[in-house]
Structures are given as structure tokens and as C-alpha cells.
Amino acid sequence: MQPLKLTLALDMMGGDHGPRSTIPAALAAIDEFPELHLILCGDEAILTEQLKMHGISSHEQFSLKHCSQTVSMTDKPAYALRNKRDSSMRAAIDLVDSGAVQACVSAGNTGALIAIAHYVLKMLGGIERPALISTIPSIEGDPVYMLDLGATVNCDADTLFQFAVMGSVMAEEVIGIKQPRIALLNMGEEEIKGSDQIKRASMLLAQCNEINYVGYIEGNDIFSRKADVIVCDGFVGNVALKTCEGVAKLILRRFETSIKEQLSAQLLGWLLKPFIKNLSQAVNPDHYNGASLIGLRGIVVKSHGNATKDAFLSAIRQAVHEVERQVPAKIKHRLEHVLIDKA
Amino acid sequence: MQPLKLTLALDMMGGDHGPRSTIPAALAAIDEFPELHLILCGDEAILTEQLKMHGISSHEQFSLKHCSQTVSMTDKPAYALRNKRDSSMRAAIDLVDSGAVQACVSAGNTGALIAIAHYVLKMLGGIERPALISTIPSIEGDPVYMLDLGATVNCDADTLFQFAVMGSVMAEEVIGIKQPRIALLNMGEEEIKGSDQIKRASMLLAQCNEINYVGYIEGNDIFSRKADVIVCDGFVGNVALKTCEGVAKLILRRFETSIKEQLSAQLLGWLLKPFIKNLSQAVNPDHYNGASLIGLRGIVVKSHGNATKDAFLSAIRQAVHEVERQVPAKIKHRLEHVLIDKA
Numbered sequence: 001m002q003p004l005k006l007t008l009a010l011d012m013m014g015g016d017h018g019p020r021s022t023i024p025a026a027l028a029a030i031d032e033f034p035e036l037h038l039i040l041c042g043d044e045a046i047l048t049e050q051l052k053m054h055g056i057s058s059h060e061q062f063s064l065k066h067c068s069q070t071v072s073m074t075d076k077p078a079y080a081l082r083n084k085r086d087s088s089m090r091a092a093i094d095l096v097d098s099g100a101v102q103a104c105v106s107a108g109n110t111g112a113l114i115a116i117a118h119y120v121l122k123m124l125g126g127i128e129r130p131a132l133i134s135t136i137p138s139i140e141g142d143p144v145y146m147l148d149l150g151a152t153v154n155c156d157a158d159t160l161f162q163f164a165v166m167g168s169v170m171a172e173e174v175i176g177i178k179q180p181r182i183a184l185l186n187m188g189e190e191e192i193k194g195s196d197q198i199k200r201a202s203m204l205l206a207q208c209n210e211i212n213y214v215g216y217i218e219g220n221d222i223f224s225r226k227a228d229v230i231v232c233d234g235f236v237g238n239v240a241l242k243t244c245e246g247v248a249k250l251i252l253r254r255f256e257t258s259i260k261e262q263l264s265a266q267l268l269g270w271l272l273k274p275f276i277k278n279l280s281q282a283v284n285p286d287h288y289n290g291a292s293l294i295g296l297r298g299i300v301v302k303s304h305g306n307a308t309k310d311a312f313l314s315a316i317r318q319a320v321h322e323v324e325r326q327v328p329a330k331i332k333h334r335l336e337h338v339l340i341d342k343a
Numbered sequence: 344m345q346p347l348k349l350t351l352a353l354d355m356m357g358g359d360h361g362p363r364s365t366i367p368a369a370l371a372a373i374d375e376f377p378e379l380h381l382i383l384c385g386d387e388a389i390l391t392e393q394l395k396m397h398g399i400s401s402h403e404q405f406s407l408k409h410c411s412q413t414v415s416m417t418d419k420p421a422y423a424l425r426n427k428r429d430s431s432m433r434a435a436i437d438l439v440d441s442g443a444v445q446a447c448v449s450a451g452n453t454g455a456l457i458a459i460a461h462y463v464l465k466m467l468g469g470i471e472r473p474a475l476i477s478t479i480p481s482i483e484g485d486p487v488y489m490l491d492l493g494a495t496v497n498c499d500a501d502t503l504f505q506f507a508v509m510g511s512v513m514a515e516e517v518i519g520i521k522q523p524r525i526a527l528l529n530m531g532e533e534e535i536k537g538s539d540q541i542k543r544a545s546m547l548l549a550q551c552n553e554i555n556y557v558g559y560i561e562g563n564d565i566f567s568r569k570a571d572v573i574v575c576d577g578f579v580g581n582v583a584l585k586t587c588e589g590v591a592k593l594i595l596r597r598f599e600t601s602i603k604e605q606l607s608a609q610l611l612g613w614l615l616k617p618f619i620k621n622l623s624q625a626v627n628p629d630h631y632n633g634a635s636l637i638g639l640r641g642i643v644v645k646s647h648g649n650a651t652k653d654a655f656l657s658a659i660r661q662a663v664h665e666v667e668r669q670v671p672a673k674i675k676h677r678l679e680h681v682l683i684d685k686a
Contacts, residue, residue, distance in 0.1 A: 111536075139596045150530055153538045187493055187581045193454075195496045195578060219585030220627060223593040235538060236582055238530045239575075242562030243583040244590035247626060250566040251594065253482045254618070271611050275597070283590060284563060 006035050008319055009092035009101040012042035013070040014108025016306050019050040022107070025312035027054060030061040032313075033320060038062040039101055041091040043070070067091045071108050073305060077115035089113060093120045096298035103299035103319040107307040110286070114151050117293055117300045124328060126335040127295040129155065131163050132234070132302070133170055134291035136241065137282050138225045145171050145180075146222070148234040149241065149285040151293060155233035157200035160184065161208075162335070164201070166294050167229035168211055169334050173325040174318075175228075183217035183227035185236060201231075210338045237285070244283040252276045290318040294331065299323060349378050351662055352435035352444040355385035356413040357451025358650050362393040365450070368655035370397060373404040375656075376663060381405040382444055384434040386413070410434045414451050416648060420458035432456060436463045439641035446642035446662040450650040453629070457494050460636055460643045467671060469678040470638040472498065474506050475577070475645070476513055477634035479584065480625045481568045488514050488523075489565070491577040492584065492628040494636060498576035500543035503527065505678070507548055507556070509637050510572035512677050516668040517661075518571075526560035526570035528579060544574075553681045580628070587626040595619045633661040637674065642666060 012022045019042065026038055040047055044066035051057065069087040071080045084090060089112065092104035097120050106113050110132075118130055129152040135143035147167050152159065164182045171180035184202055186194040193216070194202075205213035214227055219240055222230050232240070255269030281287040286304070289311045293300040299322045303315035355365045362385065369381055383390055387409035394400065412430040414423045427433060432455065435447035440463050449456050453475075461473050472495040478486035490510050495502065507525045514523035527545055529537040536559070537545075548556035557570055562583055565573050575583070598612030624630040629647070632654045636643040642665045646658035 137593065139593055153530070185582060187496070187578055187585075219582045220588040220592070220623075222586060223589045232582075235530055236579055239528060239562045239579055240583045240586040242530075243565060244586055245563040246566045247587040247590055247622070248594065249563070250480065250482050251591065251619070251622065268611060268614050272615075276594070279590070279594065280563075 005037055006033065006320065006323060007037040007039065007101045008316065008323070009039045009041055009065075009095040009104040010316070011089045011092040011104065011106035011108055012040050012047055013067070013088040014106045015303065015312070016073070017308070019046055021307055021309050021312050023047065023050040023054065024309040025316060026062065027056070028309065028313050029316045030059065032317075036061060036320065039065050039095055041065045041067050041088040041095070043067065065091055065095070071112045073109050075109055075112055077111040080109065080112035081115045081119055084112075090116055090120075093117050093300065096300070097121055102323040103301065105301045105303060105312070105315050105319050107303035107305060107312055107315070109305075110150070110302060113300065113302060114293060117296055117298075121296040121298040121300070123295055124297055124332050124335070126332070126339060127162050127166070129159050129162075130293055130295040131166060132285070132291050133167060133294055134285070134288040135175075136223065137279070138223050140225050142225060143175060144222070144225060144227065145175070145229045146237060146241070147229070147231060147294070148237055149288070149291065150234045150238040152234045154235070155197065157197045157204060160197060160201035160231055160233065161204045162295070164205055164211055164213070164229070164231045165335055165338055166331050167231055169331045170292070170294065170327065171228050173327055173330050174321060177228050179212040180228035181212050181214045181226075182229045182231060183214050185222065185230055185232035185240070186216035186218065188216070188218060208338055210334065241283045241285050245280040248276045248280050248283070290315045292318070292322065294327070297328060299327060348380055349376065349663065349666060350380040350382065350444045351659065351666075352382045352384055352408075352438040352447040353659070354432045354435040354447065354449035354451055355383050355390055356410070356431040357449045358646065358648050358655070359416070360650070362389055364650055364652050364655050366390065366393040366397065367652040368659060369405065370399070371652065371656050372659045373402065375660075379404060379663065382408050382438055384408045384410050384431040384438070386410065386431075408434055408438070414455045416452050418452055418455055420454040423452065423455035424458045424462055427455075433459055433463070436460050436643065439643070440464055445666040446644065448644045448646060448655070448658050448662050450646035450648060450655055450658070452648075453493070453645060456643065456645060457636060460639055460641075464639040464641040464643070466638055467640055467675050467678070469675070469682060470505050470509070472502050472505075473636055473638040474509060475628070475634050476510060476637055477628070477631045479566065480622065481566050483568050485568060486518060487565070487568060487570065488518070488572045489580060489584070490572070490574060490637070491580050492631070492634065493577045493581040495577045497578070498540065500540045500547060503540060503544035503574055503576070504547045505638070507544070507554055507572070507574045508678055508681055509674050510574055511554055512674045513635070513637065513670065514571050516670055516673050517664060520571050522555040523571035524555050524557045524569075525572045525574060526557050528565065528573055528575035528583070529559035529561065531559065531561060551681055553677065584626045584628050588623040591619045591623050591626070633658045635661070635665065635670075637670070640671060642670060
């Protein structure tokens with residue numbers, strides 16, 4: 001059953017701030033999108049209380065779905081999947097599965113979200129594993145998509161190929177790039193470098209007319225916009241970008257402490273601090289806002305755990321946008337084309 | 344046959360500058376170490392000509408070994424291995440193998456060096472794969488060892504375990520850290536995260552009394568000195584650190600160009616530039632100087648391709664130090680202890 005209008009489920013209890021961030025974000029979202037209907041999943045008493053603080057008892061654009069449990073930030077994925085069946089996270093995903101809503105948004109535990117969404121929603125036909133995709137900053141300022149950022153640890157060549165197809169669709173549909181340039185992250189640009197999976201994925205991509213594959217990219221070029229979509233396995237993507245946060249902190253600390261005698265260096269450290277802090281958040285996958293879990297038969301958007309009202313609102317906007325662009329259907333459609341092309 | 348005194352073989356033709364860097368470095372090294380003997384491998388005519396420019400025709404501390412070939416920076420490893428048997432790189436490694444010298448140093452093509460050294464020298468008993476190890480900068484300023492940086496693309500749990508043993512020996516013997524703290528690079532600090540290889544390697548390390556294993560470390564902490572030795576497979580290590588160079592360039596570029604209207608930002612970019620340039624070189628494995636290829640039955644030190652006289656001299660110093668500390672013998676000895684401990 002397809003809902004008649006734009007309907008999203010929100011996990012109201014996820015994230016460090018829970019309803020204190022998610023309620024104001026939900027209220028801002030229904031103001032911004034008059035056609036939007038929200039199903040707010042969470043503890044009804046707490047949600048009602050928070051809504052009352054905003055002077056609202058009910059609204060035609062939202063309804064409450066009571067859930068007795070919350071997935072905590074420390075719950076292990078398998079535990080959350082087995083034992084948190086009445087959680088706000090599970091409820092939001094179940095609503096996507098039943099077709100009652102077109103997408104869900106959660107700021108909760110990433111591992112649990114991936115496990116539950118994978119289990120409940122299942123994979124799109126032709127896709128074997130889910131991927132977490134997000135934009136990363138670039139030198140020219142235009143966003144670059146990178147996937148996978150931690151949903152799938154080990155990827156074979158076919159999985160990397162499927163990620164490339166999904167990334168291509170996301171860049172076309174969500175950012176509007178025509179024939180996005182797809183690159184595989186590797187140790188070197190030469191064809192002989194890298195693991196067997198990567199070499200085989202490269203061969204598959206080079207043979208595929210539906211993908212604008214531009215070859216390998218090295219870590220030092222991922223922010224340089226030599227490609228619009230960078231594909232790697234979840235382990236490499238997660239570790240590489242977290243390491244960037246490490247080096248950003250290293251740069252800052254060097255200026256703050258090592259050269260204390262030099263006032264100019266300290267001044268530099270002071271000027272750099274807010275910039276590095278923003279950058280650290282922009283590169284660390286744990287802090288991404290609006291990362292999408294793709295490859296599933298439904299739209300799941302991840303807001304970061306420390307999401308404020310504005311961050312959660314921006315994740316809701318992204319979910320709306322993906323619903324409007326019908327991302328899962330487009331991925332499925334593209335994949336069918338690619339498979340015909342390959343056959 | 345063990346040589347009577349400290350003898351090294353130098354690949355004089357490797358690197359972007361060849362003998363223009365390696366000759367002055369060799370001359371400085373024999374000045375610095377009166378007990379050192381060097382076998383200079385390369386084109387005899389070119390080397391003689393370069394030595395003449397320094398006013399030297401012969402010296403009791405060095406001898407020349409003529410080689411008719413040079414491994415170029417673009418030669419593929421397999422090609423260099425098969426077709427460059429009379430190269431200066433191969434000669435230097437062959438001299439280690441025959442026992443005529445105790446170590447060799449090259450600024451040449453890294454892939455070819457690994458392939459030839461692996462083929463000629465063979466692995467130490469108990470070690471399955473070679474690793475490239477180097478120090479990386481840290482926030483407190485003390486060096487941290489990281490391995491592997493690109494020698495072995497796919498590592499199983501046993502290989503990661505062996506890398507941990509080798510890294511532990513290097514940190515103890517070369518930097519002099521007692522009971523160095525060993526960490527595995529992973530996606531998260533929780534035990535359930537990561538690939539099966541990493542989880543198994545973690546179990547093996549936790550059970551081993553000979554290793555001071557401190558658990559998982561995430562990318563954002565590798566420069567924070569939470570561990571003295573960071574272990575990962577060659578693909579992850581290489582990509583993660585190259586990505587750091589990318590983010591360092593991103594930081595610089597943002598200040599140089601994005602905010603052109605602000606003089607203070609431009610000034611900041613100008614002040615940052617030399618620092619970022621140094622850091623980029625310090626984190627990108629392609630630019631490391633004095634990285635050691637370990638796990639082999641002989642000492643091979645890699646100087647970076649763009650090595651100046653000082654950089655090549657510093658790589659020679661490191662080779663001398665590893666010979667004095669008998670690194671391969673210590674690795675072998677430690678490994679035997681560990682295996683007894685495991686049995």
C-alpha cells in the first residue's frame with residue numbers, strides 16, 4: 001500500500017538529545033513542508049510532555065506511535081535486533097516495511113540501525129549488501145559522495161560494483177550530477193595495485209557502459225574532486241575518514257601546544273580551532289548527518305548521534321528529497337539496465 | 344659468512360635524483376661512521392664521474408659494484424623482478440642475501456623493492472608476509488610505529504599477529520620503548536566491530552603474554568599516542584595515511600582560496616603552508632624516508648623516491664642502527680618465544 005501523501009516515520013528517542021532535538025525538528029519540518037505527514041515513534045508520555053512545552057497537543061500533520069523501548073547508543077546490533085522489538089527505531093523501520101510511510105529518519109545507534117533495517121527491509125533485488133553513503137567536503141567546495149562508510153566490512157568485487165551503481169544513482173538523483181564520475185579507492189593509480197577484489201571490480205566497471213568509471217583514486221585525492229563518487233569497502237572508508245579527523249586534530253594541537261613560545265603560532269591555533277572542529281565533524285563518519293543507508297527496499301536516513309534540532313531537520317529534508325526522487329526505485333531500475341548491459 | 348665490520352650496500356641509482364643525492368649521502372655517511380664500509384651499486388661510469396666531482400677517486404671505506412641496469416620508478420614489480428637482474432637495486436639485495444653486507448638501502452621504486460627483496464631474501468621462519476613499517480607523527484611529538492603501509496594487501500589473522508610481534512620488536516629495539524603498547528586499527532573500539540580477521544587477530548594478541556596488547560584503536564586516535572605500535576593490513580594503512588595527506592591539503596586550500604575576501608584567512612593559509620607541506624610528507628607512505636621492510640631474512644631500508652642527500656643519509660643511519668640492534672635476529676627470537684608461549 002502506497003501512502004497517499006508524503007509520510008515519514010521519525011525515531012524520536014534516538015541520539016544523545018532524544019525528543020529535546022527531535023520534537024522541535026519535527027515541528028519545523030511540518031511548517032516547512034505543508035504536504036508532509038509525520039509518524040512520531042517513541043514514548044507517548046515523554047513526547048506528549050515535550051509537545052506540550054511547545055504549546056501543542058495535536059496537529060493534523062503528525063500522529064504518535066507509542067513504543068515502550070529505546071535502543072541505547074551502547075546496545076550491540078544483535079541485541080537491539082533481538083530484544084528491542086518495541087523500540088522507536090524498530091517501529092520507524094517497520095512502518096517503512098509495511099508501506100505506511102515512505103522513509104524513516106533516526107539519530108540512534110548506527111550499528112543497530114543498519115542491523116534492524118537490513119533484517120526488516122531486506123535488500124533490493126540485485127544488491128547483496130547495504131552501504132552507508134554520505135557527502136564529504138572537497139577542495140572546490142562541491143560535495144563528493146563516498147560509500148561505503150561502515151555498513152559492510154568485507155566487500156567482494158560484485159558488492160563494490162553494486163555500490164558503484166548505487167553511488168552513481170545517488171549522485172545523479174540527489175545532487176543532480178549528469179554522468180557522475182565513479183572511482184575506486186585504491187593504494188595507487190596503477191592497474192596492478194590493490195587487492196584482487198578491487199582489480200576485479202575495476203574490470204567489471206570498465207566494461208559497463210552505464211557507469212562513467214574513471215579508474216582508481218588514491219587517498220590523497222579523495223577531497224580533490226577528481227571523482228564525484230568514491231567507492232570502497234566499509235572498513236577502509238570508515239578507517240580512512242576517521243584517520244582524517246585524527247590528522248586534523250594533530251594539526252591543531254601542534255599549533256596550540258608545541259610552539260608555545262611563539263605567539264603567532266598560538267594565534268594561528270586559535271584561528272584554526274573552529275575550522276578544524278567543523279572539518280573533523282565533516283569527515284568522521286560517526287558524526288555525519290544525513291547519511292543514507294542504501295541498497296534496501298526502503299529509505300533510511302541516519303542523523304548523527306549528537307544531532308541538534310537543525311541537524312535532525314536537515315536529515316528529515318534529505319529523507320523528503322530521497323522520497324521525491326524515488327531513490328530505491330531508481331537504483332533498482334538502473335541495476336536492471338546494468339545487468340541487461342552486462343548480459 | 345658474516346662480514347667482519349659494518350658493511351652496507353647502497354642502490355645508488357634509485358630515486359628521482361639518483362647519484363646526485365646518493366653520492367653526497369654516501370660520502371657523509373663514511374665520514375660519520377668510521378667503521379662503516381659501503382658497496383656502491385650502480386653504473387660505474389656515472390658513479391666515478393659523480394665521485395670525481397667531489398674530488399674523490401677511491402676510498403678505503405667504499406667499493407663500487409657495477410650494474411648495467413636501473414629499476415625505473417614506473418617499472419612494474421613483476422617486470423623488474425624478471426628483467427632487471429643486473430640492476431643496482433637487485434645487486435644491493437643480492438649482497439644482503441650472500442652475507443657480503445648486513446643491510447641495504449634504496450630510494451627506488453617501492454613495489455619493485457618489495458617484490459625483489461621478498462623473492463631474494465625470503466621470509467624469516469614463522470613470518471608469512473613482509474611489512475613496511477615507519478614512524479608517523481603524534482600529537483605529543485613522540486613517534487608511533489605503524490605497519491603495514493603497503494607491502495601486504497590482504498592479511499589474515501596470523502599475518503596481523505606476526506606484524507604485531509615484529510612491530511613490538513622494532514619499537515623496543517629501534518626506539519627503545521619498554522613493553523610497547525600494541526593496538527589493532529579498527530572501525531570502532533568495541534569488540535564486536537571489524538572484520539573476522541581483525542577479531543581473530545585481537546583474540547590471538549590478547550592471549551599472548553609476550554605482547555603488550557591494548558586492543559582496538561580508531562583512525563581518529565592514531566596520532567594521539569594511545570598506542571606505540573599500530574597494526575593494520577597494507578591496504579588500509581596505505582589508504583588511511585594517504586587520505587590524511589588529502590585532508591591536510593584540503594585544510595590548506597580552504598584557507599588559501601575559499602575565503603579570499605578575508606585577509607586574515609589568507610594570512611593563515613600562508614602561515615600554514617610550510618607546516619602542512621611537512622606534515623603531508625610525514626603522513627604519505629609514498630614519501631616516507633627510512634621505512635623498513637621487515638619480516639625478511641635481511642635488513643632493507645627504503646628511502647623516499649624524492650630523497651635529497653640528507654634524507655638518504657638518514658635512511659643509511661637507520662640501516663646502521665638496525666644492523667647494530669640485530670633486528671631480524673631479534674624478531675626471529677621473539678617469534679620463537681611467542682610460539683612456545685602459544686603452544
